[in-house]
Amino acid sequence: MDDIDRAILRELQTDGRIAYADLGPKVGLSASAARQRLQRLLDSKVVQVVGVTDPMAMGRQSMALLGISVDGDPRAVADVLAQREEVVYMVLTAGPYDLFAEVVCGQPADLLDLVNDVVRPIDGVTGVETFPYFGIHTHRFLWDVG
Amino acid sequence: MDDIDRAILRELQTDGRIAYADLGPKVGLSASAARQRLQRLLDSKVVQVVGVTDPMAMGRQSMALLGISVDGDPRAVADVLAQREEVVYMVLTAGPYDLFAEVVCGQPADLLDLVNDVVRPIDGVTGVETFPYFGIHTHRFLWDVG
DNA sequence: GGGCCACGTGGACGACATCGACCGGGCGAT
DNA sequence: ATCGCCCGGTCGATGTCGTCCACGTGGCCC
Structure with a gap:
């Protein structure tokens, strides 16, 4: 959990479906690296990408x-x-x-x-x-x- | 807002990053149709796909x-x-x-x-x-x- | 130094998103 | 009933993207 992870979480906050190809550069990584990090965060249940509906x-x-x-x-x-x-x-x-x-x-x-x-x-x-x-x-x- | 829309929201509940190619069949539509529906739901702010972190x-x-x-x-x-x-x-x-x-x-x-x-x-x-x-x-x- | 591990990079391939053209059902107007 | 329209779906082509793997590099411990 470092600044890059937090940057990833921040991006997911505004768009949970962001493409890795966009996410990587936004957090200062290649797309592959961003994917690996996000995958790790998802696997460890630190973050969960879900659709939130307005009641x-x-x-x-x-x-x-x-x-x-x-x-x-x-x-x-x-x-x-x-x-x-x-x-x-x-x-x-x-x-x-x-x-x-x-x-x-x-x-x-x-x-x-x-x-x-x-x-x-x-x-x-x-x-x-x-x-x-x-x-x-x-x-x-x-x-x-x- | 019909049963198919609700099915889409239900799928997004378990995986907000699900591919349209998977989402479509799961809700009984083609991938394109599923994409159009989800896009409409996102545009109308009915649903929002975000990363939710565990404090x-x-x-x-x-x-x-x-x-x-x-x-x-x-x-x-x-x-x-x-x-x-x-x-x-x-x-x-x-x-x-x-x-x-x-x-x-x-x-x-x-x-x-x-x-x-x-x-x-x-x-x-x-x-x-x-x-x-x-x-x-x-x-x-x-x-x-x- | 040597070996190891964790992590990032780049590339190749196949899968996928995207968009436009086409199609059919529902519906109102004539 | 029939025509025309619109909404919403499918299908197909194309370029992008996700996925995976091999490789490179820096840190760390022995």
Whole structure:
């Protein structure tokens, strides 16, 4: 992991499908070398090139963060929630909540159903705080080293 | 936006650099048609192909969600916070907090500094709740239509 | 110095992206 | 119904690109 690797990640940030022939020169390498480096980064799971969709553009109008309190092992709850396709992001936290989940639903009613019919009934869940939101202000995929 | 588009997005989910020659057949189209569709999706900003890095693998050990309370327009605060590279994700919410930010720092001390020296002093910020986390349980980039 | 390893380079080959020409179904107007 | 149009697909030609391998070079340890 050196400056060149970081330069590669930076380029992938703006265009994940960039050709090696373009990527190489941009980071000061030949195309082959750039390919080898990117391959190494992909193999070691440091980076992952994926298509990220905009929920709004997909007709998803109801998104929320859920702060979930759990009695017992939050990981068990997380494992159950991970099965639901509405759950797109989940972290185990310290602080007032044990688990944070980000959910994307089609309609507000779907969100309500999800929270009440799916999340609350899960064994060990003692409380759910719902923070609906209506748009993403910032979304960066590169966690660059300062 | 039809089943084929969704199939394309699903493929991009597992490999954003998939060749059109492979993508086409996988979604039941010729390579050219697949290319045209993906190009349309990219142009219309429905999807974005990017390299997503793993913060842990980049040596980032201190991550947190910040629940921020604001007196005034939360968007102004969000605009200021968006300048910081540690802030990777931000949504404006309803509920107990006005703004949620996800931050990625190198060291726990950096996180403390960020919250106390950067976030709290911002005009209008009346409170910050910090939820540190130590790993991502689930991360999906495709919010598919059920 | 000698051997080794990691990494970058250059080239050859085959696969692929790209673009234009052609084609067919759906649809509205006449 | 039929004509014309448009959207979206296939097909094919051409040049570019990904892929692989052999080679060169610098650092490092013994």
